[in-house]
Amino acid sequence: MNLSRRAYLGGMGAAFGAGLLPRRAGAQVKPLPSLPSTMIWSVGDDDGPRYKEAQAIADAISKAHGTRIRLQPSERAFGRMEQLKERQVTLGLLGMEAFFAAEGLFSYVAPTWGPQDLRCLLGRMSSMSIVATEASGIRKPADLKGKRLARAPGNMALTYRLDAILDAAGISLKDLTLVDFASGNDALAALARGEVDCAGAIPTAGSARALEPIADSIFWIEFPGSDKDFWSKLQRTLPVLLPFTEDTGPGISKAAPKAIVGYRDPVATVYADAGELEMYAVTKAIADNFETYSQAMPILERWELPRSAGFPTTVPFHDGAIRFLKEKGVWTAEHQRWQDGVMRRSTRLRQGWAEMMAKEPAAKDADPAKLTELWAPRRAEILKAL
Numbered sequence: 001m002n003l004s005r006r007a008y009l010g011g012m013g014a015a016f017g018a019g020l021l022p023r024r025a026g027a028q029v030k031p032l033p034s035l036p037s038t039m040i041w042s043v044g045d046d047d048g049p050r051y052k053e054a055q056a057i058a059d060a061i062s063k064a065h066g067t068r069i070r071l072q073p074s075e076r077a078f079g080r081m082e083q084l085k086e087r088q089v090t091l092g093l094l095g096m097e098a099f100f101a102a103e104g105l106f107s108y109v110a111p112t113w114g115p116q117d118l119r120c121l122l123g124r125m126s127s128m129s130i131v132a133t134e135a136s137g138i139r140k141p142a143d144l145k146g147k148r149l150a151r152a153p154g155n156m157a158l159t160y161r162l163d164a165i166l167d168a169a170g171i172s173l174k175d176l177t178l179v180d181f182a183s184g185n186d187a188l189a190a191l192a193r194g195e196v197d198c199a200g201a202i203p204t205a206g207s208a209r210a211l212e213p214i215a216d217s218i219f220w221i222e223f224p225g226s227d228k229d230f231w232s233k234l235q236r237t238l239p240v241l242l243p244f245t246e247d248t249g250p251g252i253s254k255a256a257p258k259a260i261v262g263y264r265d266p267v268a269t270v271y272a273d274a275g276e277l278e279m280y281a282v283t284k285a286i287a288d289n290f291e292t293y294s295q296a297m298p299i300l301e302r303w304e305l306p307r308s309a310g311f312p313t314t315v316p317f318h319d320g321a322i323r324f325l326k327e328k329g330v331w332t333a334e335h336q337r338w339q340d341g342v343m344r345r346s347t348r349l350r351q352g353w354a355e356m357m358a359k360e361p362a363a364k365d366a367d368p369a370k371l372t373e374l375w376a377p378r379r380a381e382i383l384k385a386l
Contacts, residue, residue, distance in 0.1 A: 029066040035281035042083040042092035045075040056296035060289040095265035096157035098314040114353040119318035121283045123267030124302035127246040129260035134217040136197035141169035149176045150187035150199035162200035168234035203249025211250035224259040279320025
């Protein structure tokens, strides 16, 4: 079914959500205090599974509470962050772009950006690792040396995680034969054709469908949580990553799960100044309607509490979300310790950026390369001091 980018959920729920959610006989709309009557959510492109995932959640909320939710697609991660920054959307279902924006990295090293004061509500687990052809003989990180690794530099999030994993595993890019592709889809298609030996991949992503024809002849490198040295190195570089046991994807199943690298994506993301009561209501609506949308797609099972309220995540939790999670008995002392630490990190990064922009006369007019030269050492000093 082809869905209009401008179609509204709720008022057009029958057309918009047909085939995704079961209809409940006699179901009545129950208004939820402080929940906006209309919302716009920034999501991935409307041809992908992320859009359908958001569609199922939004449709359930619409049917339960009468809220009209429009999904605003964007193929570009930076475009989704722009929509949120310009307050064109209520929230963004974001991935690593939220982390990059909060940290002041890559495209967000610009006079009009810098570290952003972002918060999360809930987010589901995703995962990735390095997948190799059986014929390559790759079974562990050390086996990667000298092999042909497919990369997709245009997919900044995937490439950043992949490079961090390789570095933590003691593998330099110089140890590999790098083969660049325009997208992750193209990289995995090349792997399926045997043109490369290995690639970074997300087992549950749409791009992983390219591996289904060779699912019986691929190998996922595992990174178990018991490897303390690896995880210590990796989390110093990317604190949003954590050990995760994946049970879905080509060559992976509940009977044969893989211990790989986990992270939360998508994450319902807002700015810190979003209203507490409103964000409490949005969090409650996502969580309390889980049973309605959870059967629409297998991946939606991961939105169940307390799984969707775990940490680390890309940014700190919003006060409204914390209020709801405390009511549910989900918020723990461990949550609070993590929250306090990531809030200190966020605050210091934003302070450091503001100080740099005030003290460096050329910063306001600097091009991205020059601004990165100014910011990178300051950012490194801030993080070292934490």
